[in-house]
Each structure stands twice: as structure tokens, then as C-alpha cells.
Amino acid sequence: MTLSPQWLDELRARITLSAVIGRSVRLQKAGREYRACCPFHQEKTPSFYVNDAKGFYHCFGCQAHGDVIRWLTDHQGLGFMDAVRELAAQAGMDVPQPDPAAARRQDERSLLREALAAAQDWFTAQLGGPQGEGARAYLRSRMVPAEVLRGFGFGYAPAARGQLVAALGHLGTERLVTAGLLSVTEDGQAVERFRDRITLPIRDARGRVVGFGGRLISDRPNAPKYLNSPDTPLFSKGTMLFNLDRAAPAARTKGRLIVVEGYMDVVALSAAGLDEAVAALGTALTGEQLALLWHHADCPLLCFDGDAAGRRAALKAAERALPLLQPGKSLRIVSLPPGADPDDLVRAGGAKAVESLLDRASSLVEFLWHAERDAAPVQSPEEKAALKARLLRHVEAIGNRDIAALYRRELMDRFSAFAFPPRQVTGRGHATRGRAGSAGSAVPQQASAALRARQSGGDGHRLAAAVLLGLARHPDAIGCCADLLARLAGLHPCLASATDILLDHAEHPGDGASLAAAVRAALPAGSADAMPIASERDPQQAADALREAVTLLVERPALERALAEATARFATDPEGAFAEQQRLRKRKLEFDTRLRHIAGKPAPRVGQT
Template sequence: MTLSPAWLDELRARTLLSSVIAPSVKLIRAGREFKACCPFHNEKTPSFTINDEKGFYHCFGCGAHGDAISFLVDNRGLPFMDAVKELAGKAGMDVPAPDPRARERSERAADLTDVMAACQRWFAEQLHGIDGAAARDYLAARGISGAQVTRFGIGLAPDNRGALKRALADLGEDKLVETGMLIRPEDGDRATYDRFRGRLMIPIRDQRGRVIAFGGRILGEGEPKYLNSPDTPLFDKGRTLYNIDRAGPASRQARRLIVVEGYMDVIGLDRAGIGEVVAPNGTAVTEAQLERMWRLEPAPILCFDGDAAGRKAAIRAATRALPHLGPERTLRFVELPAGQDPDDLVRSGGRQAVEDLLASPEPLDQRLWRHERDAQPLTTPEARAGLRQRLVEHAQSIGDPELRRLYRDQWLNQFNAEFGAVRYASPTGQRRPQNRFDKRTGRWLPPAPPASAAARRIGRGGIDTATARALVHGFALYPEALPAHVEQLAHLPIADKALSALRDRIVDAALAEPALDRQKLATILQAAGAAAALDQARQTGGIGFSFTRSDTAPDRAVRDLGIAIDALSAEEEIGAALDEATERLQAGEDTAFDEQQRLHGERERIMQRLASLAGTD
């Protein structure tokens, strides 16, 4: 919808700015203006001024500046159109609708919010009535005060299939069905009935504070423990955050936003005086919910339960956020003590226990690094190669090119620091025993067979120039293989400086442009002055692979490229492990001999696999 500048100017003229700001900030009259402590940063001496005549506010401390619309957007986190609609409603102005159908939808939605408000009032009456004793006892046992019950609008749905339907019959059965408060059986022959029965009712509000749905917590035994409203014209659970109407202003003041798993966690932290808290509505965090969080705070803190499910939910949120990260958009994490949720933490240690935990949140990159590192034992070269590949895949999913590079470098530096820098160890000079004693049979066995000529040619010195040239040429011909193998290509030890520089250009292009084709990559390389190096790479020194031919079927070429570079990467890990085993053997460790022989065998199989690709047509 496009609103004319004249219409917006009229809205601002009809709006008294101080009345918009006063509910959020204590104002002090100062001549023809008002002063206050700034709601956008913490201060003790007022430097925030409001001028009703000119219709703008300004903070001399942090520079915040704007009008009534921007205040609702920046302070309460409302979308622009929601802020406009709220001000227009108070000013008695009709927001122009783009067409009659949009106007009809808007009026219908307003009508349905009235229905939901009536339902919330009725549930609140039931909680405080004669049948609400058990529910009130439950709330008291959870430490939820009467003030919190009122603040969050908590109520009770009686354990009766028709109580709400009868009580609010004057609202119309169709509207109660449309808002999800009644269920209409699909066969159409049976009567409608109440969706929520025997449950504590927790209203879900939009950013303007209007009830749009409910979360029902069962009292006593039964499943599901929590039941949400279905998606309706008012409510899309994947786009809504519980408590966003209260958390928006609170987050501006506290300069942080905390994300917890459930309604009771939000209410529990509120009991400790922490109001800048939201929760997804019983779902994994979605992209739309991340967008809403980032409107309020560039680095929300995820504070999920200290159990396996909570840790899994945190990792799902982290991986879902990766494609959308930016310089001002990330996530942070705190891990609760085992078996505890935020409500438990408040009960055991009060606000100070929560603040101590929130004081040092873990950055997103470190949370994912720790998760992947601890996912499985890293006692074999294959397991370590798997860790490195998972980290590279995470980095590749980041949309921002510069951030993608920084994450990749950060993770690979950590990998090398913890597991040793990448090395290609040559078998040349390794002293292989001429024979070995098998303790199980009591016999001396012959030495392992020597490496084949092809394996020695490719394996000597880790990677020879001809093989490196073939791989670089292959990736230039078939860049669709780069996303899966760019990290391995980046770490190939290439002695030839021109070829190494060409490799670096290809890696840079892959990180900046994930969807490369052959022509686009050639254009990038030519613009970077790498055309001569690319021509040189086509001279493969006699080692032919399917991926060095431009007419090979792309699927086969990509497959063989993957096999070749995986083989070299695995050989690299085995070479490092073989050096360690040899050092232990020289130090007199008996078990190192068997390990050394096993690694020799693995290396030989890998080199044979790579050699089998050479000379393909």
C-alpha cells in the first residue's frame, strides 16, 4: 500500500506526539517542550526532548530523532503500517485501502479481534469464578502472582465442550469457528464444540497488544500439554512471537532481547523483573520470527532449556539463521544448567542467577563450532575430515559474502589450532618394517606390498604439480562442484605460485558467488588477469581425468572431481596420523606398530583410488 505524503502529513498534524510517548516515558514539562530520560539508551540526566509544535523528538545523548510514526516503529517495534493504523485510529482517520477487497479484509480482521478480546475476558472471568479454584492453586504453586495473571491476561477454559459456545453465542458461531475458538467437525453433521477445554488460557497478542490467539496449558494429566490456536486470519504461528507487544518497548530500554522456549518461561522471567523476553509459539524458530527479533535487537540471546531438546532447538535456530546473517544480524546463546528451564532458574536463584548467565552469551560461530566438534569422537582422520566439511558447509550457507569468508576462516583456524595444521606427508623416507610379528598367530608376516607406480607418482610429496594443475583446471571447467569442495581446494598445498594464485582466484569467486557457471567463472578470472594462468592449467602434464575434458558429462565430472579431492584430503589426514604413529613407535609404544601398518594400508587404498581416475577418457 502506498500512502501519499499529504495523507501522512495530515496524520502527523492530528497526532499529539507527547501523548504517544507519555505511556512509555515519564515526561517533564520544560517551557513549550517536554524532557525525559531517553527510551533508546540508559541515562540518568534527561537529554530527550519532545516538541509537539514541530512534531518531532530528539535525544542529544544518542542522536535518536523522529516523529510519532518512527517512535512506534523504533520504540515498540511495530511494522510501519501497524504504527500508521494505530495513530490513524486515534486520530479518527481512515487508512486508504488499495482496493475494496483489502478494505474488506481489514474490516473483517478488526471484527475478529473484537471476538478474541471477548473470549479473553470470558476466560479471565472463569479463572476468578467458583470453578477456577484448581487453576488458581496451580498458578500459586508456579509462583505466578495475581498481578502477573492480570498483566498477561491469563484465564481458564472450563472442562466442558460447549461452555464458551453458549456463553458467547451472541458473537456468532461462524466467527468463533473462524477464530479457531470452536471446532466444526469435517463431516458437517455434528455440532460445533469448544476447542479449549480444561486448560489454563494464555492470550497471544500482536505487536499492537490485540489478542489474536491462545495457548492452552492442560491442568492435570493429558496430552498435548500445550495446545495452540490454529492458523486463522489473525494468527500465523510461524510469524508471531509470544509477548512481542510487551518485549518490544522493554528491549529498547534494556538494549537486549531474550528468546525462550515457552509461555511459562516468559512469565517466569517477568517474575524476576526481566520483561524483554519473547518465545516462539510451540514451534522451531522460523525465518519470519528471526526477522521480527532482528527488528528489535541485532543480536538476540537464545536461552533454551538445559536438556537435549533445548540444545537441539538452539542448533536448529542457529543453522536457520545462517543464510540471513549480516553485520547487524546475528544470534547469541546461553546454555542453562542441565535439566533446568528459565523458570527453574528464577525459582532457584532469582534474577541474579539469570543475569549471571546472560552476562556472557556465546556467539553464534562458537556455538556451532562446539556443537559440531562434540557431535562425535574425533579419533580418526575420517571423523576429523567430516567435522571440517560440516563447518565449511555451514559457512557456505551464509548469504553475506564477506561474513561467509570470515566464518570460514574463523572455523578453519580453530580446526587447525585444535587438530594441527593441514599437512601432506610423503611416504618416501618412512621406514617400513621388512616384516612384522603377528601376536595372534605367533608368526612373522611379510611386509605390506609396495605402492603401485601410479600411486607413487601421485602420492610423492603429497600432491605433484601435474595433479594440482588437473584439479584446478577441473574446477574451472565444472564450477558446480565448488560449493561442496571449496574448502578442500583452498587448502591444497600447491608449490607453483602462478597455479596457487589461480586457485585462490577460483576460491574467492566461489565464496562471493555461490551459483557459478563455467562462463561466469571464466569472465571473473579474465577480469582478474588470470587468463594466462588458466591457459597454463590446461596443460595437465600427461595426467588425464574426466574432469579435465570440457565435453565430459557434468555429473560424471563433478563426481570424479569430488572423488579426487576427497582422496587427497583423506591422504593428508592419514599422513599426519602416520607421522604421529611413527613417533610413538620410535618412542617404544607397542600399539603404534599396528596403527602404523593400518594407516599405510589406508593410504595405499586412497592412492590407488586416485590413480584409478588417471588416464580416463
């Protein structure tokens, strides 16, 4: 079904955005807008704004942006059409009817949901009945609290054939087969797919049952321990994640999403208070599942089992992610003790044991380096060349060119430090090799020293001071820059006092006139006479300009560092270093041009660095 732009515009016009968002977020009036602490990431100072007149929300911290439909899809986890139907009901509008074929498919899906909901009720009843004693004993042995059992919807499918058919046969055998509850044998008989198994419902984003997972509790020969529903019109295991409907709200609150291998790992983490966990449905992570994860968290944490199979699964997930990486979207990998899974960790040390490992999660590039370095012996020149080739294959798989270039530099720096440690002169004048992994830091240290020397004064300080003075003239804009201001102070320590004054004012507002004077007095000599940026603009334009200026000032040193390192690599990789240097110089020129435009200064000459 295609909805016309005119119909969607009418729908948006009839809905008050702040009223919809205000049901789950505490909004405060701020002039013609509303503001709040962003529901998409953790923050202390409000940077999330809602504008009813323009019909959109925007976070200046994480850049979340959208209209009322986007709010329901991104924050509430609804599908597009589900969001449209919910809003249309509120607005008193009729959703255009789909074509007859689509309407029939929708009716069929409704009938399947009815069958699955009935099966869930029946499985739950069997767990509490006489036949469920063995299943209850198993769950007691796993120390699953009763409230967790109820929350996840645990059930039991009896071992004897025919019981589900007897209970739900009035819904029709064909419907039960299509829903994945019955399987057809070679002789044409329809039998229960789940028998003598603890069952767990698999739900969609709206919490509706679309399939089941079953854990065998007997020693039936040749039967798989875990079994999922087959693919149906409602369920496709490669495009869904177990527990995403429950984990998504927790992930938005905590700013992270944990990915584990099995259902019981999710249950164990939830019992320990870690509700932001999901699991793949018996397959390696797919591109569709990665997209789902990145929809809810910028950097999901993969917490797979600490055995060989778990390490292979983590590497496969990393390789699947490489072509899909985008700026700000990556993975972190948690290393579990050998042979342990998240359930074991919770039993042994509770939530603290898990949190300790989550805090030490490796970045994706670090994980790839260690995985390939440890995959095979690396002693001979041939073995070192093989390691380099494996690393470069990962780089070549990355779709985003900027990320690929950065991965290449990072991995090749690690490779050079590992394979060719610098020679050290002993007390007797003999040259020896340093320990692998301890080398390769001379160039970055030299580059960092040069960068610090350039940052010790001059135009960089004056631009930063001008931004701080601009924020003092527009204190309402401080909140949207709070996190960036803390980073800016780290890059320019002599501006830390002025930055602290601004941040304190954001938390405890006072007199605006005295704020500007206090900030100027806290600036170092040579910067206090800088002209405030955006002082003559209206509040919204000033906030946008000031945030962009702070962002550029914070990101520019990393660009400088990368350029210095590329220049230093000419001796070992002249072709690659030159190409990267040219790209980075162009990027730096764009940064400087934009900064000077915001500051009202002339652009630098071509070739100026």
C-alpha cells in the first residue's frame, strides 16, 4: 500500500508532536519549543528539543531527528504502518485501504497471530500443570526467578503427540501448520513441532507473538537441544532478534545493547537486572539483524560464549559488520573467560561480574587485530606476510572509504610494531629488537608533540575563546554543547576555567551579563579580546552555529594527528601515505574554511595548513 505525501502531511498536521512525545518524556517549555534530556542517549543537560510549529524533534547531542512518525518507529519500536495506524486513530483519520491481495494477506497474518497467541496461552498453562513438573524442576535448577519466568512467558510443550491439536484443532490444521506449530511428516500427518520442550515466545517489536523457541529437557536421541519455529509469514529468524521488544526501552535508557548467543543467556542477564540483552535466533548475525542493533545502539556489545565456537561466532559477526560500517556505527566485543557463557558469569559473580567485562570490551579494530595475530604462528617472514594479508582483507571488506583508511592505518601500525620492533642499543653497543607490541609509538608521539606545539597558542585558542564568548552571550545554547565543551577543555587546558563557568551556569542559571564578564575574565592573555561568535544572531541560529563551531574545534585535532602520522609514514609507505595525506589536507581545508566562515573571517588560501 502506498500512502500519498499529501495524506501523510495531513496526518502530521492533525497531531501535536509534543503531546505524543510528552507521554514518555518529561518536556519543559523553552520559549516556542520544548526541551528535555534526550531519550536516545544518556545526558545530564537537556539537548533534546521539540518544535510543534515545525513538526520535528532534534537532539543536539546525538543528532536524533524526526517527525511524529519517526518518533514512534525509533523510540517506541513500531513499524512504519503500525505507527501510521496508531496516529490515524488518534487523529480520527481513515487509513487508505490496501489492494484486495494485500488485504487478504493482512487478514491471513491476523489469523496466524490469533493461533500463536492461543498456543502461548496453552503452553503457559501446561507449564503450571501436572505435566510441567519436569520443566519446572529444570527451571528451578537454572535459578530463574518466578517474576522473570512470567515476564518472558515461559511455557511447556508436553511430550505426548496430539495434545496441541486437541486443544487448538478448532483453529484449523492448515493454519497451525502455516503458523509453524505443526509439522507435516513424510506420510502426510500433522504433528506438533514442539514436544517435551520448555517454550519461549518470540515477539515482534510490538510485543506480539510471532514464533517460539523450545529447549529440550529429555534425552531424546538425534533431537536438537534448541529448536525455533520455521520461517512463516510472520517469522523470519534472520531478520529478528529474541527479546528486542523488551530490550529496546532498556537500551535507550542505558545507552547500550548486549548481544548474546542463547535465550537462557538473555534470561540470566535479565534476572541480574541487565534488561538490555538480545540474542540471535540460532544463526550467525545477519545484515538485517545488525541493522536492527544499530537502530537501537550505536555500538552494540557482542558477548558470545568463551569457547572456540563463541570466538568463531564473534569473528563471523565482525566480518559481517565490516561492509556495513558507517561513521559512529560499530561493534564492541566482550571477551568471556574460556568455556564460560553469560549465564555462568551471572551465577558466579552476579551483575558486577558481567559489568566488569562489559567495561573492558574491545573495539572492533582491536578485536580483529588480536583474532588474526593469534590465529596462527607469526615467526617467519612468510607467516608475517600471511598475517598482513589477512588484516588487509578485512580492510578491503569495509564499504566506507574513510573508515577503511583509518582501519588500514590502525592495523598496519599494529602490524609494524609487532612484526618489526625497533632496534635498541645495549650497554655493549649491540643492536637488539624490542619486545613485539611495544614499538611503533615513536611516530605517534612525535606527531602528538608537534600537534601540542601547534595548539599551544595562536589562532586555535582565539577561535575557541570566541566560541566560549558566544556561548556566554547565548547561555541557552550551552546545554546542547555540554559534552563537547568538556572535550574542548581537554584540548585547550588554558580554557578550562572559562568552560567550567559556562557548564556551571547551565546547571545553575544566573545573571547573563555577569556570565559574559566572568568568562572573559577567565580567558588567558591574548584570547580575552576575541570577538564573540554568533553574538548578533537569533537564539536558534546562534545555537546551531555555536554547536557546529565547537564540533569542528573538537574534531580538528584528530584530523591534525592523522595528517601528521600520514606524513611520518612516507618512508615505509610513500604511495599510500601520499594519497591519505592529500585526502586529509583537503578535509582539513574544509574544516578551516567552515570554522572561519562561522567566525566571520576570510577563508585560508589553498595549500595553507
